[in-house]
Amino acid sequence: MSNNQQPNNPKLNLWRDVRFWRFAGQFLAVLIAAIVVAILWGNLNRNLQQLGIQPGFGFLNSQAAFDIGETLISYAPSDTYSRALLVGLVNSLRVMVVGIILTTIVGITAGIARLSDNWLVRKLALVYVEIFRNTPLLLQLLFWYFAVFLTLPKVENPISVLGFIRLSQNGLELPGIQFSPEFSTLLIGITLYTGAFIAEIVRGGIQSVSRGQWEAAASLGLKPGLAMRLVIFPQALRVIIPPLTSQYLNLAKNSSLAVAIGYPDIYLVASTTFNQTGRAVEVMLLIMTIYLTISLIISLVMNLFNKSVQLKER
Amino acid sequence: MQEQKPIVIAQDVHKWYGKFHVLRGVSLTVNRGEVLVIMGPSGSGKSTFIRTFNALEEYQKGKIEIDGITLGHDLRNIEAIRREVGMVFQQFNLFPHLTVLQNITLAPIWVRKRSKAKAEETAMQLLERVGILEQAQKYPGQLSGGQQQRVAIARALAMQPKIMLFDEPTSALDPEMVREVLDVMLQLAQEGMTMVVVSHEVSFAREVASRVILMDSGLIVESGTPDEFFQRPQSERTRQFLSQIL
Numbered sequence: 247m248s249n250n251q252q253p254n255n256p257k258l259n260l261w262r263d264v265r266f267w268r269f270a271g272q273f274l275a276v277l278i279a280a281i282v283v284a285i286l287w288g289n290l291n292r293n294l295q296q297l298g299i300q301p302g303f304g305f306l307n308s309q310a311a312f313d314i315g316e317t318l319i320s321y322a323p324s325d326t327y328s329r330a331l332l333v334g335l336v337n338s339l340r341v342m343v344v345g346i347i348l349t350t351i352v353g354i355t356a357g358i359a360r361l362s363d364n365w366l367v368r369k370l371a372l373v374y375v376e377i378f379r380n381t382p383l384l385l386q387l388l389f390w391y392f393a394v395f396l397t398l399p400k401v402e403n404p405i406s407v408l409g410f411i412r413l414s415q416n417g418l419e420l421p422g423i424q425f426s427p428e429f430s431t432l433l434i435g436i437t438l439y440t441g442a443f444i445a446e447i448v449r450g451g452i453q454s455v456s457r458g459q460w461e462a463a464a465s466l467g468l469k470p471g472l473a474m475r476l477v478i479f480p481q482a483l484r485v486i487i488p489p490l491t492s493q494y495l496n497l498a499k500n501s502s503l504a505v506a507i508g509y510p511d512i513y514l515v516a517s518t519t520f521n522q523t524g525r526a527v528e529v530m531l532l533i534m535t536i537y538l539t540i541s542l543i544i545s546l547v548m549n550l551f552n553k554s555v556q557l558k559e560r
Numbered sequence: 561m562q563e564q565k566p567i568v569i570a571q572d573v574h575k576w577y578g579k580f581h582v583l584r585g586v587s588l589t590v591n592r593g594e595v596l597v598i599m600g601p602s603g604s605g606k607s608t609f610i611r612t613f614n615a616l617e618e619y620q621k622g623k624i625e626i627d628g629i630t631l632g633h634d635l636r637n638i639e640a641i642r643r644e645v646g647m648v649f650q651q652f653n654l655f656p657h658l659t660v661l662q663n664i665t666l667a668p669i670w671v672r673k674r675s676k677a678k679a680e681e682t683a684m685q686l687l688e689r690v691g692i693l694e695q696a697q698k699y700p701g702q703l704s705g706g707q708q709q710r711v712a713i714a715r716a717l718a719m720q721p722k723i724m725l726f727d728e729p730t731s732a733l734d735p736e737m738v739r740e741v742l743d744v745m746l747q748l749a750q751e752g753m754t755m756v757v758v759s760h761e762v763s764f765a766r767e768v769a770s771r772v773i774l775m776d777s778g779l780i781v782e783s784g785t786p787d788e789f790f791q792r793p794q795s796e797r798t799r800q801f802l803s804q805i806l
Binding site: 456458459461462463464465466467468469472476477480481555557558 | 643645646651656699
């Protein structure tokens with residue numbers, strides 16, 4: 247009787263040990279990554295040296311000497327590049343934060359409307375989704391800017407919406423707040439574009455909740471609105487949040503299309519900066535780091551939110 | 561006396577799914593305090609029939625009156641009836657994102673406008689009654705099937721319904737959990753609850769039913785006391801059905 251099973255063999259050959267291969271795989275991956283980074287870094291340094299450029303971020307302290315059309319924090323052309331970039335960052339954050347809030351409202355509303363019992367509401371939501379999802383965002387921004395905001399009446403006789411929203415060539419005016427045409431365009435553009443995608447995510451999420459949940463809610467006397475709010479939507483969130491996070495990230499990154507309509511976001515200020523200083527590598531590294539940081543913060547917050555809506559199974 | 565009037569009066573109820581004639585003229589009255597067990601092969605329309613009692617299914621012809629309220633297209637009537645009719649489903653349909661306690665108090669708080677404290681007090685009494693008081697803070701996914709179904713019964717009872725509908729309440733359970741759910745239903749029947757139960761649990765039907773009904777192809781083919789139904793069935797169809805399940 248031959249027995250090739252060795253259940254308790256203390257001297258297991260290394261190349262047959264699953265733990266060794268797990269470790270070796272990790273080690274190999276790290277090694278390859280390190281080699282690639284080293285090659286790229288050496289390449290960059292060599293090329294910069296040949297061009298006679300000393301890499302460094304000292305230029306950030308020089309005078310920017312350009313004006314920024316829209317600032318939330320104090321700024322003058324005599325301020326430094328770093329101050330200018332900060333102004334751009336604040337402008338970017340403003341459009342991202344307001345945009346994410348508005349697009350969530352638009353997306354949820356349109357997503358629920360897609361499932362409405364009312365034929366007209368359902369079809370209107372469908373038309374909205376299909377138009378905004380299937381045309382390029384850049385085109386939509388240019389449309390809002392040139393075909394809508396720049397053709398609005400002069401500030402003396404604005405269009406009044408609902409009595410308190412005033413639209414004119416000076417932009418969008420709410421009681422106490424004034425938004426420039428550029429900010430309004432970018433906000434409306436990315437809100438409606440992203441909202442169309444979110445609408446589909448919300449619709450899918452709601453449809454993923456089993457019919458039995460609707461029936462149980464109905465049999466307890468909950469009206470459809472309450473059933474949606476208390477029973478269906480909280481469960482749909484489990485399915486909605488991961489793709490919703492992607493849409494928030496898209497919105498944040500798409501806000502850099504501000505450059506097309508001249509809204510001074512971080513990307514526009516940064517591109518002016520590198521045009522003037524020639525510091526392309528540093529500036530690109532800087533704004534990539536900034537976008538990366540913003541994206542990671544959004545992901546982190548959404549992951550925490552995601553964890554809080556997951557079901558407890560055991 | 562109003563109290564003496566039957567709680568369910570169904571007259572010549574018809575329903576079609578597209579071309580398929582599911583209910584072909586079903587008439588039934590259920591008196592207060594009665595425990596009615598409906599049996600029948602799958603596809604006979606028995607679940608569809610009891611689901612018309614709280615308008616989870618619409619019917620196209622005939623008339624259904626629950627507790628004196630006519631069930632038609634009037635939204636307010638539908639809502640009024642749903643408040644009075646409790647339902648227990650084959651798949652439990654507990655709300656998985658809410659704790660057991662929240663499952664039970666949700667409707668009393670939002671539909672009956674009870675205070676949270678009052679609703680929780682009632683919920684705890686109900687949980688004690690169905691024997692799972694210690695699970696109040698758990699989520700449905702953490703409970704066994706039998707426990708989940710008992711929570712579902714407590715959830716329906718929390719609305720203080722005048723009638724309880726059970727749609728195959730033990731069919732999705734592991735065999736060893738059937739008894740614990742049947743015991744709760746038994747106790748409920750003994751307390752005088754009006755119940756309509758779609759089930760193939762012969763022992764339950766024998767023990768507590770005041771009437772047993774057999775449905776086949778969208779019609780009621782047999783109706784009688786458990787004794788009549790199981791010992792002296794009138795129709796050939798019933799004898800054939802019983803020979804398969806007994």
